[in-house]
Amino acid sequence: MLFKELGLSDPILRSLEDLKHSEPSEIQKQAIPIVLSGKNIMAAAQTGTGKTGSFVLPMIELLQNQAKPYRKHVHALVLTPTRELAAQVRESVYTYGKFTSITSAAIFGGAKIFPQKSKLKKGLDILVATPGRLLDLHNQKSVKLNQVQILVLDEADHMLDMGFIHDIKKIIALTPPDRQNLLFSATFSPEIKKLAQSLGTDLEEIAVDSPNSTVSAIKQIVYKVDKNQKSNLLSHLIHSEQWPQALIFSRTKHGSEKIAKKLNAADIHTATIHGDKTQGARTRALREFKEKDVRVLVATDVAARGIDISNLPYVVNFDMPTYPNDYIHRIGRTGRAGKAGTAISFLSIDEQKFLRGIEELIDSKIPQKIEEGFNPTDKAENSSKPKNFRNKKSGFQKRQAAKKGKAAFKKATGSKNKSGQNKKKGSKAKTRWKKGKGT
Numbered sequence: 001m002l003f004k005e006l007g008l009s010d011p012i013l014r015s016l017e018d019l020k021h022s023e024p025s026e027i028q029k030q031a032i033p034i035v036l037s038g039k040n041i042m043a044a045a046q047t048g049t050g051k052t053g054s055f056v057l058p059m060i061e062l063l064q065n066q067a068k069p070y071r072k073h074v075h076a077l078v079l080t081p082t083r084e085l086a087a088q089v090r091e092s093v094y095t096y097g098k099f100t101s102i103t104s105a106a107i108f109g110g111a112k113i114f115p116q117k118s119k120l121k122k123g124l125d126i127l128v129a130t131p132g133r134l135l136d137l138h139n140q141k142s143v144k145l146n147q148v149q150i151l152v153l154d155e156a157d158h159m160l161d162m163g164f165i166h167d168i169k170k171i172i173a174l175t176p177p178d179r180q181n182l183l184f185s186a187t188f189s190p191e192i193k194k195l196a197q198s199l200g201t202d203l204e205e206i207a208v209d210s211p212n213s214t215v216s217a218i219k220q221i222v223y224k225v226d227k228n229q230k231s232n233l234l235s236h237l238i239h240s241e242q243w244p245q246a247l248i249f250s251r252t253k254h255g256s257e258k259i260a261k262k263l264n265a266a267d268i269h270t271a272t273i274h275g276d277k278t279q280g281a282r283t284r285a286l287r288e289f290k291e292k293d294v295r296v297l298v299a300t301d302v303a304a305r306g307i308d309i310s311n312l313p314y315v316v317n318f319d320m321p322t323y324p325n326d327y328i329h330r331i332g333r334t335g336r337a338g339k340a341g342t343a344i345s346f347l348s349i350d351e352q353k354f355l356r357g358i359e360e361l362i363d364s365k366i367p368q369k370i371e372e373g374f375n376p377t378d379k380a381e382n383s384s385k386p387k388n389f390r391n392k393k394s395g396f397q398k399r400q401a402a403k404k405g406k407a408a409f410k411k412a413t414g415s416k417n418k419s420g421q422n423k424k425k426g427s428k429a430k431t432r433w434k435k436g437k438g439t
């Protein structure tokens with residue numbers, strides 16, 4: 001099938017020709033005609049399938065012959081979870097629309113607000129934004145959303161994971177009810193379905209691949225290894241297998257810096273990208289990696305989900321992802337646009353439960369391997385305790401036992417445990433704070 005048959009006009013076909021996109025991808029084949037007909041969609045599309053084009057191309061088509069928006073108004077709004085994805089989607093609008101008069105911009109936090117305000121002044125055909133900064137600019141009366149005709153929620157599952165649901169609801173309420181809605185998500189949880197229903201009941205559902213499966217072109221391997229050997233195994237694999245480039249996922253910001261330090265010390269040029277870095281440093285690291293000036297990029301989930309790096313051959317889960325959905329997102333950075341890719345996960349003994357969750361989600365077993373010279377020797381927590389400690393209670397256990405005794409006594413005597421209640425509240429608050437902390 002050709003792009004022309006999907007109803008796209010010459011200026012767009014020319015840019016596709018320049019990009020050497022000769023045929024529409026599966027999601028593009030399915031989504032473009034529906035979007036062009038003005039209907040709402042809810043699409044299950046994995047990363048790397050060409051999903052950006054599936055909404056950007058028809059949006060440009062629909063908007064290119066319309067009157068330009070009034071001052072501060074936007075005609076199409078794309079919400080994305082991360083700054084990197086916002087910049088990337090805007091880049092696609094720019095390249096796909098370079099032979100049209102479509103105006104666009106990306107706005108996101110961590111960058112100066114004044115230049116963003118001036119971009120919004122004249123009005124824009126397409127605005128790509130992260131939710132928080134968009135609301136800031138709306139509160140400052142720098143942008144008006146009451147003439148939005150098309151609303152796109154890109155990587156909706158990721159936006160919900162990041163806690164953007166209230167911001168998204170506020171933004172939706174600022175747009176007209178008769179807008180066209182396009183929702184894209186790699187995975188479909190009940191929360192996503194609820195959000196989709198709040199957009200309208202007439203959403204056409206499209207699924208390119210099973211939403212909870214991994215891209216089939218990706219070769220997946222689990223390396224069993226001791227925790228303290230992971231860095232050595234990583235530099236060993238990079239050197240011995242001569243990986244041209246790799247994206248490494250670390251669970252924490254601190255962890256990613258530690259990995260980078262070790263790799264740089266092993267003469268492997270490495271940069272990091274995470275929430276503690278300034279936006280300038282994040283953009284620079286990503287650019288250098290895309291331009292292949294940097295061999296390895298170490299990232300946390302927050303900074304790296306959704307980013308598109310073409311021809312990325314290796315993705316490594318240095319730590320097993322805690323949430324199974326993150327596994328799909330992480331490994332989807334390789335094997336993009338039908339290209340081959342390898343996703344490697346390092347599994348230490350304490351991470352077995354995370355692997356079980358992943359294998360349940362993708363409904364298949366990932367082959368496991370032990371690299372010569374890296375035989376794991378760590379034992380599971382319980383069995384690793386020295387024998388003579390087994391029957392000894394730790395300080396913590398003793399305190400717990402004492403508490404239990406006290407509680408039983410109070411229950412028996414009917415006395416109320418006010419301080420106990422407060423403690424409970426405090427511990428909940430702590431958990432929330434921990435959850436809210438970005439990585």
Ligand code: AMP
Nearest residue numbers: 021023024025047048049050051052337
């Ligand atoms: P996406 O899933 O939107 O992030 O796209 C993944 C990659 O596929 C990007 O680098 C796109 O430039 C590329 N791509 C998108 N559509 C096509 C197409 N029809 N033919 C070839 N490559 C494409």
